[in-house]
Amino acid sequence: MTATLSGPRSAEEFAGRRVVVAGLGVSGVSAARALVRLGAEVTVVDGGDGPAHRERASAARESGAAVRLGDGGTLPDGTDLVVTSPGWPPQSPLFAAAQAAGVPVIGDVELAWRLRGPGGAPWLAVTGTNGKTTTVQMLAAILTAAGLRTAAVGNIGTPLVDVVLADEPYDVLAVELSSYQLHWAPSLRPHSAAVLNLAPDHLDWHGSMDAYAADKGRIYEGNTVACVYNTADPATEELVRRADVTEGCRAIGFTLGAPRPSEFGVVDGILVDRAFVTDRRQHAQELAQVTDIAPDAGPAAPHNIANALAAAALARAYGVPPQAVRDGLRSFRPDAHRIARVAEVGGVTYVNDSKAxxxxxxxxxxxxxxPVVWIAGGLAKGATFDDLVASAAPRLRGVVLMGADRALIGEALARHAPDVPVVDLDRTDTGAMAAAVRAAAGLARPGDTVLMAPACASMDMFTHYGRRGDAFAAAVRDLAGGAEDAR
Known part of the structure; x- marks a missing residue:
């Protein structure tokens, strides 16, 4: 099931409507609170009934919403509209009941777009399989450097509904959107948008790669100035070709190489713009040095250079001057657990990318x-690892495997990197990460990097990828302390 354009179209139209909010997460509670303020009769439903659900239910009831726990599949009588939280799959019984009753279903992003109104702040939107959060944060830093009131919102930070209803208006928003959110947002029309990359992910939710890509491509619909795509990923350009955009909207590529006209790229270590310049066939505007990208975090990885180019393209599409791109990238600080350098111990650099x-x-x-010593493993979520291992094999010094589905990676290593030393940790206790770090240290040589980029989800051993990253960082610090004591 997909969202439709029916239902209330402005803030005033929600008054007196019976609205069901699906899900008691952050976005669900935010939607319920806003809808009550607008005069709607709100019921929040959630299939869970644990202590955390009850605590959030109390907060929703305090705002004036009714809450029904332990039953997320029954549609209350008289419902006019369902507003869903992002994670609820289209096959949910609640949505089947809504479809049978002719009740429209929209998402929290669609709700925010409708509440935004015609005079609301423009949205510069970002999606992709990976890199969304980093790119949106880079974009927000650039917009801030240009003197604009902005925020990084959407699938990151403050819920969009709260932002569009804020007392102090914003000039422009940097919006991260997941495929889930885009699925339920049929009328979304950003100022400009970027799809960073496309790779199989969340296929159990979407049903197929084609459906996943189609939902990602919704971000380009109705763009007015720029559809930004990755020249190294032809699937993103194909989504631009399929999009129904506003007359005059342009396709803008980004590349790690020298850019062609209407592209952003890199020339001799300089990020340049050949899209938003007077004569893009003969001229390129210098924006920043590659070394300007989060300089305190160390040398920028190639994918973060690509993220910076995408952020710069969206900012320039909005009219931001070149100096603000440079200043914003210099001020940007990446989140923890994303290519985060933890320490150097014995000439070996330890990097935490638990977000991978x-x-x-x-x-x-x-x-x-x-070369790299790779710490990998966890919950594979149906992934296969042959392509990943085959591409990484030439740079692998060694591999340490841990987690529930580590054997899948081990089998791929046996096929594509049989000469690479592998340590298989058959344990999932709280000390497993420390053992993994010690094993990696035993494989590494001075000048190497020990990289935790698990290629898997964390929930077999940790509640969140952040906890996994914290455990890695703590183990590295212990290793560093031990090395110091041994001197």
């Missing part, structure tokens, strides 16, 4: 280092 929860992200991370 799929093969596409791990591929980008591995491509940034040579």
């Amino acid at each position: 929860t799929n093969t596409h992200a791990a591929h980008a991370s591995l491509a940034a280092y040579d």
Whole structure:
């Protein structure tokens, strides 16, 4: 099931409507609170009934919403509209009941877009299989450097509904959008948007790669100035070709090489713009040095250079001057667990990329280092690892495997990198990460990088990829302390 354009179209039209909000997460509680303020009769439903659900239910009830726990599949009588949280799959019984009753279903992003109104802040939107959060944060830093009131929002930070209803208006928003959110947002029309890359992910939710790509491509619909795509990923350009955009909207590529006209790229270590210049056939505008990208974090990995180019393209599409691109990239600080340098111990650099929860992200991370001792494994989520291992094999010094589905990676290593030493840790206890770091240290030589880029989800051993990254960083610090004590 997909969202439709029916239902209330402005803030005033929600008054008196009976609205069901699906899900008691952050976005669900935000939607419920806003809808109550607009005069809607709101019922929040959620299939869970644990302590955390009850605590959030209390907060929703305090705002004036009714809450029904333990039953997320029954549609209350008289419902006019369903607003879903992003994670609820289209096959959910609640949506089947809504479809049978002729009740429209929209997502929290669609709700925010409708509440935004015609005079609301423009949205510069970003999606992709990987790199969304980093790119949106880079974009927000650039917009801030240009003196604009902005925020990094959407699938990151503050819920969009809260932002569009804020008392102090924003000039422009940097919006991260997941495929889930785009699926339920049929009327979304950003100022400009970027699809960073496409690789198989969340196929259990979408049903197929084609459906996943189609939902990602929704971000380009109705763009007014620029559809930004990755020249190294033809699937992103194909989504631009399929999009129904506003007359005059342009396709803008980004590349790690020298750019052609209407592209952003890199020339002699300089990020340049050949799209938003007076004579793009003869002229390129210098924006920043590659070394300007989060300089405190160390040398920028190739995929973060690509992220910076995409952010720069969206900012320039909005009219930001070149100096603001440079200043914004200099001020940007990456989140923890994303290519985060932890320490150097005995001439070996230890890098935490716990956020690399799929093969596409791990591929980008591995491509940034040579030689590398790779710590990998966890929950594979149906992924296969042959392509990843085959591409990384020439740069692998060794591999340490851990987690529930480590054997899948081990089998790929046996096929494509049989000479690479592998340590297989058959344990999932709290000390497993420390053992993995010690094993990696035993494989590494001075000048190497020990990289934790698991290519898998963390929930077999940790509640969140952040906890996994924290455990890695703590183990590295312990290793560093032990090395210091041994002197």
